Amino acid sequence: MSAKKININLKIWRQVNKEAPGSMVDYRLEGVSTDSSFLEMIDQLNEQLIAKNDEPVAFDHDCREGICGMCSMMINGNAHGPEKATTTCQLHMRKFKDEDTIVVEPWRAKAFPVLKDLMVDRTAFDKIQSAGGFVSINTGNAQDANAILIGQETAELAMDAAQCIGCGACVASCKNASAMLFVGAKISQFALLPQGKVEAKDRAIKMVSKMDELGFGNCTNEAECEASCPKEISISNIARMNREYLKSAVTGRNH
Amino acid sequence: MSRFYHYLNSSIMKKQIMGVTGLLLCGFLVSHLIGNCLIYFGDRAFNTYAHTLVTNPLIYVAEAILLGIFLTHIFMAMKLTLENKAARPVAYAVKKPTGRGSTIASSTMPYTGLLILVFLIFHILHFKFGPVYKITYDGVEMRDLYRLLIEYFHQPLAVVWYVFCMLALGLHVSHGFWSAFQSIGFNHPKYNACLKNLSKVYALLITIGFSALPIYCYLQGGR
Numbered sequence: 028m029s030a031k032k033i034n035i036n037l038k039i040w041r042q043v044n045k046e047a048p049g050s051m052v053d054y055r056l057e058g059v060s061t062d063s064s065f066l067e068m069i070d071q072l073n074e075q076l077i078a079k080n081d082e083p084v085a086f087d088h089d090c091r092e093g094i095c096g097m098c099s100m101m102i103n104g105n106a107h108g109p110e111k112a113t114t115t116c117q118l119h120m121r122k123f124k125d126e127d128t129i130v131v132e133p134w135r136a137k138a139f140p141v142l143k144d145l146m147v148d149r150t151a152f153d154k155i156q157s158a159g160g161f162v163s164i165n166t167g168n169a170q171d172a173n174a175i176l177i178g179q180e181t182a183e184l185a186m187d188a189a190q191c192i193g194c195g196a197c198v199a200s201c202k203n204a205s206a207m208l209f210v211g212a213k214i215s216q217f218a219l220l221p222q223g224k225v226e227a228k229d230r231a232i233k234m235v236s237k238m239d240e241l242g243f244g245n246c247t248n249e250a251e252c253e254a255s256c257p258k259e260i261s262i263s264n265i266a267r268m269n270r271e272y273l274k275s276a277v278t279g280r281n282h
Numbered sequence: 283m284s285r286f287y288h289y290l291n292s293s294i295m296k297k298q299i300m301g302v303t304g305l306l307l308c309g310f311l312v313s314h315l316i317g318n319c320l321i322y323f324g325d326r327a328f329n330t331y332a333h334t335l336v337t338n339p340l341i342y343v344a345e346a347i348l349l350g351i352f353l354t355h356i357f358m359a360m361k362l363t364l365e366n367k368a369a370r371p372v373a374y375a376v377k378k379p380t381g382r383g384s385t386i387a388s389s390t391m392p393y394t395g396l397l398i399l400v401f402l403i404f405h406i407l408h409f410k411f412g413p414v415y416k417i418t419y420d421g422v423e424m425r426d427l428y429r430l431l432i433e434y435f436h437q438p439l440a441v442v443w444y445v446f447c448m449l450a451l452g453l454h455v456s457h458g459f460w461s462a463f464q465s466i467g468f469n470h471p472k473y474n475a476c477l478k479n480l481s482k483v484y485a486l487l488i489t490i491g492f493s494a495l496p497i498y499c500y501l502q503g504g505r
Contacts, residue, residue, distance in 0.1 A: 038375070051375055104378030111382065130376045137369050200380065202389070203366035207293070235294055244369030245293045245362045247391060248461040254382035263469045269294055270467030276289040 030062040033125040037072065039084055040132045042141050045148075049141065051130070061121035065108065066091060066098060068120055069131075085144040093117040093257065096192030099199070100145055101132040106196035106255040114194065114257040134195050136204035137242040151241045152193050152209060159233035160213045164225050175221055188215035190258040197252035197260075203244030208252035210238050211264035218271055228275035235272050294465075296358055301462030303355040308459060308484070310348060311451075315491045322498065325428035326419055333424035356399060363392050387457035394454040401447040408434060435496045436504030444496040452489030459484050 034057045042049025056072050063071070066088050073083035089097040098115040102108035108118040123129060133141050138151040177185075189212070197208035214231055217223025223230075246265060253262045289295050317335070320328045335341060379389070387394075409430065417426035435441055460481035463469070468477075 040375075101374060101377075104374065104376035105380060111380075132374055132376070135370050135372050135374055137371050200383075202370075202377075202384070204369035205293075205366075235292055236288070239293050242369060243293075244366040245297060246465075247362075247366070247388065248457070248464045249384040249388040251380055251383035254380040262464070263471075266464050266467050266469030268467075269298065269465055272292070272294040273298065273467060276292075276295065 030060050031121075031125075032058045033061060033120065033123065033127075035059055035068075035120075035123060035126070036128040038128065038130045039145070040141075041084070041144055042133075043143065045140055045142055049144075051132075059120050061119070061123075063120050064091070064116055065100070065102065065118040065120065066116045085142075085146050087146050088116060091116040094192060096194040099134050099147060099149075099195055101130075101134065101199060103130050106134070106200040107194075107257055111254075112257055112259050114192075117257075134199035136195075136198050136244075138204070138206070139195060139198060147195070149193070149195050151243070152195065152206070154241060155206065155210055155234055155237045156193075156213060158237035159226070159230040160217070162217065162222050162226065164222070166222060177220060181219055185216050185219040188212040188219070188260065188264050191216075191256075191260050192258060194257060196255045196257060198243065200251045200255035201244065201246075202249065202251065203247060205246045205252075206238050206241075206243040207246040207265045207268065208256065208260055208262065210234050211262075211266075211268035212260045214268045214271055215264040218267065227271060228279040231268065231271040231275045232279060235268070296362055297465040299354060300358045300362065301465035303351050303358070304458045305462045306351050307355060308455060308462075310351075311455070311488055311492075315488065318495055319491075321428065321431065321495060325417070325426070328428045329417060329424055329426060330419065332427045333422070336425075352402075356395075359392065359395055385457065387453045388461075391454060391457060394450040397447060397450045398454060401443075401450075431499050432502050432504060435499035438500070441496045441500045445493045448489050448492045451492070452485040455488055456481055456485035 034055070037054040037056060038051045039054060040049055041052045054072060056068065056075065059068050059071060066086070069084060069086060076083050087097045087099055089095040091098075093114040093116060096114075098107075100107070100115045102115065102118070107113060107115045108122070110118055110122060131145065133139075133145045134147045134149075136147075139147040139149055142148050191209060191212040193209065195209070198204050198206050201208075214227075214234055217230060218227045248262070248265075250262050253260065290299075317331060320331045409427070412430055412434075415426035415429045416423055417429070418424075435444070460478050463477055
């Protein structure tokens, strides 16, 4: 498919800082290559803004390879845009038509305050992770590679959960701004493996308590998170978290 | 105690309480439907069944438990919905479903739930605390609920309202039934498809089963 140039109309959320009230601002961008990524399109807009001495649109980005979890944009009402299993940086302008109007907003959640324009503060995820998303038992020296045998299926399930890049699309797409897919994935990746099982009970209680404390909503099992997740994390991880939590609340000894 | 409260007040336990009370209510719906189907066997069978139920002293215990389950389900629903609204103080200018997750049933749970609550209040006022007619079978005097039903459902609007509410109930349980299992933590690739289908079959059974009752009464011509 050869590259085309399209003209688009953008409606972008502009907000000076955390305290200032923001608003949607209209922009016209001409000659956008259909081969450019969504972020490259925003770069092009920013060049245009800078040339006019305007403030460029602030947005989070890092690897632009779909793995760092930094890019976070609500595009036309969908987290990371309309395409399945795709981060914003991997979304291409060929998915849009000439003269399309594209609405771009930051993630919206009480726990993710907007810092500037399209950038939100996702420290809440780090706080949940540091509440228990690690293995702290002393495992000694590195063991022989095959000393602890793990079934292939279990290893795959743990790996599927560990694919989470912490981008926050689950929270953004959930009508309740719930972080349960993220926390479910983080709890699952450890709970499935022998090294993580030791602290599984404590971990479930601590991470869920932190999640609740930070003001995320409650899951209503709509699965919009799974549908929006660029890594296609399954809501079966939420069910696993629910089980782990129930088990810990009933039988945990340390809390 | 405070630890116990902490667990009960956690997002996960609240969902699980919603799920368990919801499933118990699903069980009640089935028993209520089966009992009501006695109406097809005429006034005597139906009235005798109702009489046997209300004259058993255990009915008060059963009613108290049922009321407790209902109130817990409703209280939790309100608490969770308010918390969920608070979790996103600034709404999106544009928000679209992906088409791969939420359904009409799942996204309307608070509304269908509220409608069912309104229905329930009028339902109890109309029948339990409605006009009392008496009838005597073999020397035993009892309430003629059958006559009340036939009279009440002689009004077409009453039938339409009832069927409308049963559609909402069907929608509500079609998501709720499956959702309860997910909240408790029951999710397995081997049973997921079966459970989701069971949820739909259950919803159809409840909607059609309950809707048929007022239609049948209406067709009796208000005798």
